Each structure stands twice: as C-alpha cells, then as structure tokens.
Amino acid sequence: MNWLILAVSGVFSGILSGLLGIGGGFIIVSLLVALGYPPIQAVATSSLVIVLSSSTGSFYNWRSGYLDLKRVVYIAIPAIITAQLGVYLAVKIPDYFLLGIFSIFLITNIFLIQLRKKLVAENKRSNNHLNPVLSKVATGSIAGFLAGLLGVGGGAIMVPLQMLLLNEDIKVAIRTSLGVIVAATVSSCVVHGTQGNILYFEGLTLGIGGMVGSQLGTRVLPKLPDSLVSRIFVLFLASMAVLNLWQAWKSYTI
Numbered sequence: 001m002n003w004l005i006l007a008v009s010g011v012f013s014g015i016l017s018g019l020l021g022i023g024g025g026f027i028i029v030s031l032l033v034a035l036g037y038p039p040i041q042a043v044a045t046s047s048l049v050i051v052l053s054s055s056t057g058s059f060y061n062w063r064s065g066y067l068d069l070k071r072v073v074y075i076a077i078p079a080i081i082t083a084q085l086g087v088y089l090a091v092k093i094p095d096y097f098l099l100g101i102f103s104i105f106l107i108t109n110i111f112l113i114q115l116r117k118k119l120v121a122e123n124k125r126s127n128n129h130l131n132p133v134l135s136k137v138a139t140g141s142i143a144g145f146l147a148g149l150l151g152v153g154g155g156a157i158m159v160p161l162q163m164l165l166l167n168e169d170i171k172v173a174i175r176t177s178l179g180v181i182v183a184a185t186v187s188s189c190v191v192h193g194t195q196g197n198i199l200y201f202e203g204l205t206l207g208i209g210g211m212v213g214s215q216l217g218t219r220v221l222p223k224l225p226d227s228l229v230s231r232i233f234v235l236f237l238a239s240m241a242v243l244n245l246w247q248a249w250k251s252y253t254i
Contacts (some may be wrong), residue, residue: 002035003205010209014053015217025050025152026106028206030240033247037199039095039102044197045206046151047189053210054181057218061175071168071176074136075158076183079144083187086148091195099248102150106241108157110234115160135165140180147184148191155181178218 013027025046032042061067090098139161146152155177162173192198 006202006205007209010049010206011213014210014213026240029102029151030244034243039098040090040197041199043090043151044192045199045203047185047192048198048203049206049210050181050185051189052207053214054178056211057214058179058182060215060218061178066175067179072179075140075180078137078140079180079184080187082141082144083148083184084191086145087188087191090149096248096252099244099251103241103244103248105150106237110237112157112160139165143180144184148188
C-alpha cells in the first residue's frame with residue numbers, strides 16, 4: 001500500500017511544482033518522515049524526486065518557448081555551489097534540529113505565498129536599484145542552500161525574490177524558478193547519492209508520479225488563477241508544519 005501512497009503523493013507534488021514553480025520537496029520530506037524514514041533519507045530522496053519532476057516541467061516550458069535559459073543560468077550557478085554547503089550541514093545536524101528547521105521553513109513559506117499573492121493582485125513589480133548581478137547571486141544562493149539542507153527546491157522563496165529583486169512578473173518568475181530548481185537539486189542529489197542517503201525505490205515511485213503531475217501543472221498554469229491554488233496550499237503547509245514539529249519533538253525526546 002505504501003507504493004500507492006507514494007505514487008499519489010508524487011503526482012500531487014508534481015502538480016504543485018508546475019503550478020507554483022516549487023519543487024514540492026516539503027510534501028515529499030513530510031510524507032517520508034511521517035512514514036517512519038529518517039529525516040536525512042527523506043531530504044536526500046526528496047532531491048531525487050525533485051530532479052525528476054522539475055526536469056519534465058522545465059522541458060515542457062523550454063519546448064513551448066516559455067523558458068529563458070539565460071535567466072536560469074545566472075541564478076543556477078550560485079545555487080549549485082551553495083547546495084553543497086546545505087548537504088554538508090544536513091548530514092551533520094541532529095534529526096530533531098533538521099525537522100525543526102524544516103517546520104520553520106514551511107511556516108515562512110505561508111507568509112511568502114501571501115506576499116506573492118499581494119504582489120500579483122497589485123500587479124506589482126519592484127523598481128529597486130539593486131545591482132542585478134548581486135540580486136541574482138543572492139536569489140540563487142538561497143535556493144541552492146535550501147535544496148541541499150532541506151531537500152526542497154526553494155521556489156517558494158525564489159519566486160517572490162525574483163519579483164522584488166529582479167523585476168520579473170509572476171509567470172516568468174515561476175518558470176525561471178523551476179529551471180533553477182533542476183540545477184540546484186541535481187547538485188545536492190549527487191552528493192547525497194555518494195553518501196548512500198537516497199532511497200531509490202521510494203524516490204523513483206514518487207518521481208514518476210511527480211513527472212506526471214508536473215506535466216499537468218505546467219499545462220494548467222497559463223489558465224488557472226494562482227489565488228485558488230494558493231489557499232489550498234497554505235492550509236497544507238500549516239498542516240505539514242505542525243506534523244514536522246511533532247516529529248521533531250518525538251525525535252528530541254527519544
């Protein structure tokens with residue numbers, strides 16, 4: 001029965017990946033921890049799933065002419081580098097601490113999604129005068145670090161940052177984010193694989209579902225209002241944050 005749960009969860013995470021420009025790792029990590037897997041294996045396996053699901057979504061965007069590879073490369077280069085630092089820390093810190101950080105990340109994403117909804121509703125893009133190169137390095141560095149540390153793509157943070165720092169509209173930001181996620185998670189996935197942290201059967205089952213879901217998400221994105229998906233998404237994030245805090249507490253008291 002676990003394989004069916006994994007497959008359905010993979011489809012769901014893939015749909016969110018394509019719709020919101022995020023890797024869906026928060027779903028994968030939370031699910032695997034709830035099923036009793038060690039947090040470091042959940043994080044590592046999530047990286048493999050994100051590589052599969054985000055790659056298919058990015059390929060569709062590229063083939064359809066929606067993806068600017070130049071934008072992706074500028075943000076992906078720092079992401080690849082900082083992903084290595086994230087993996088290093090994930091291996092070193094205790095399970096309860098890793099789960100606690102993950103819960104804080106989930107809660108932070110709720111506020112970031114609300115910020116993004118506000119930006120979209122106001123059709124607002126930043127008129128800041130920050131150095132564009134530094135803005136891209138900062139955006140990519142944050143995304144890469146989160147990919148390595150938490151097994152997430154970092155898109156929920158990347159999208160608002162791209163809108164605020166790089167003056168991009170919402171759909172361009174989502175598509176660019178998805179492309180950067182591929183590069184960052186490949187980097188972290190390679191390191192986790194060499195250390196034996198990846199659960200390949202579980203990862204491939206989730207990944208195949210994610211590939212299907214990502215195709216659905218990227219095709220629906222041009223047609224579906226973000227607000228409806230975001231509301232459901234916020235409720236899910238809050239639930240997952242509570243679940244992971246509970247798992248962190250149990251791990252701490254053992």
